[in-house]
Amino acid sequence: IPDEAKMQNNYNLLGICDEGDFIWDAAWAGQMNIGNWNVSSGYYDKWTPFYQGIRSASIFINNIDKNDDPTLSPDIRNSWKQEARALRAIYYFYLIRQYGPVVLLPDEPIDINAANEALQLPRSPFDSCINYVVSELDAVLQSPDLPATFVNDKDKGRIDKHTVMGFKSRALLLAASPLWNGNADYAGFKNSDGKPLVSTTYDENKWKLAASAAKVLIDDMPLGLYKKTATGESTFDPFLSVRDVLLDRWNQEVIYCRPQMASSNAADGWERHVAPRFVNGWNGVGISQQMIDAYFMDNGKKINEQGSGYTETGFSGSAGKYTKAGTSNMYVNREPRFYASIIYNGADWIYKEDGQPVHTVELFFTGNCGKQASHDHSATGYLCCKNVSPNSNLVEWTGALRSLVMMRLAEIYLNYAEALNEWKNDQGSREEAAHYIDLIRDRAGLPALDNSRKASREALRNAIRDERRVELAFENFRAWDTRRWKIAEQTDGAPLMGMNVDAGKSLTDPAFYQRTIEEKRVFKKNYYLWPIPQSEIVRNRACIQNPGW
Secondary structure (H helix, E strand, C coil): CCCCCCCCCCCCCHHHHHCCCCCCCCCHHHHHHHHCCCCCCCEEEHHHHHHHHHHHHHHHHHHHHCCEEEEEEEEHHHHHHHHHHHHHHHHHHHHHHHHHHCCCCCCCCCCCCCCCHHCCCCCHHHHHHHHHHHHHHHHHHCCCCCCCCCCCHHHHCCCCHHHHHHHHHHHHHHHHHHCCCCCCCHHHEEECCCCCCCCCCCHHHHHHHHHHHHHHHHHCCCCCCCCCCCCCCCCCCCHHHHHHHCCCCCCCEEEEEEEECCCCCCCCCHHHHHHHHHHHHCCCCCCCHHHHHHHHHHCCCCCCCCCCCCCCCCCCCCCCCCCCCCCCCHHHHHHHHHHEEECCCCEEECCCCCCCCCCCCCCCCCCCHHHHHHCCCCCCEEHHHECCCCCCCCCCEEEECEEEEEEEEHHHHHHHHHHHHHHCCHHHHHHHHHHHHHHHHCCCCCCCHHHHHHHCHHHHHHHHHHHHHCCCCCCCHHHHHHHHHHHHHHCCCCEEEECCCCCCCCCCCCCCCCCCECCCCEEEEHHHHHCCCCCHHHHHHCCCCCCCC
């Protein structure tokens, strides 16, 4: 399973969507954003490793019982086989999400000595691929050999039934989404024998299946979202809660994670790439102005809503709960998730060393993290601190030991709300869907959705998408969401905006605080799917290429 936080051309896709930009010339994202890629580019290509995972899982399932190691009890063997079966289905899900209909291999591995003609395998229709993944995950869920969750710390991070439920929810939500549910653009997407690979008929039942899958997992996790109370306090702290749900290991909201995150790894570690230069960071993950604008005000309103209190002019005359005096009013009175995620011009870096002064981040042109001093700079005038531990001393290269959360309950709440709203167009269902959005907003310190945002299916759809964008920001969801919603031509093809990083000589220099086009981007219709590597098309003549490639 890919490490979705890994940088340096691994699988972190923040830089190919409207969340932000990677400044480094070697980043594949920059080439994709200007339309400079093709069937042989290999950018973020996972075709080969996922199929290697599928084959490895099948070999394991079919051969583990032949192992005569007496220490491998039947219980261990049976549990491992279910994990491998789940992993095989998960690898297929990742393939389908990226490439669409795929080649479904036989469950027993093809003989490595098979003739070339036996390896000419066509792609299966999209619905058949999803049905296979779901049926395999269901088989694992019905097995008594895998626990709902692992109790021992040494086993946490393994595939358990909650993880399987979560991937089932993801797969069914993908299948129900506009890209795959009644998309007329794929009417001509057929195998070489004329067999259609995508149904262009809209099916409301797909939303029902997605809603039901999410609700089963929600009901199996009654403790709900993680909330954290500061020492000496009696009520939970929204800021600590939204920050530390990704930092506190094995908390109640975690469904699936990697046991350890490579916090201080310079080669591909997330924390080092987003951190400022003055703490030994690489200072080059620029968060977009579009993303800054997506965060709510502390009264729960969007910045462009009447009564939000938002203004882009002037600087604060006094300190606020999360801001200092002299902060641009653009960043004042925003919601806690904003301050737990965004480093703006004049914000303090989150690591505070005992006895040392707090470091203020200066992103204007001549600032300590500005463009003038280094090619490692934010192209947008913003950096990110979400999923960065305040205990990571990157100067000394000692990142805090913690897990990398890759699936959590808030996502499943959002999955359920979206699917329920699309399945049932009635006020009662909208109220139930909104209830789960309100649970997320409450944890973030925001009021519940007002009636106008749940008055119609379209209004609630927009509210759910707005909430998902903020709650799951920088967790590798947005690039996939804009594609499955079929809106990437508008969102990811639009110019990426930021502040004017070529100007500014102080924290209060108004020349810096000007909305500026950072990068003009291209998103063509064929970009909704990655191309299958040309080498694979040559190798397997029965496998057709994706549309437009």
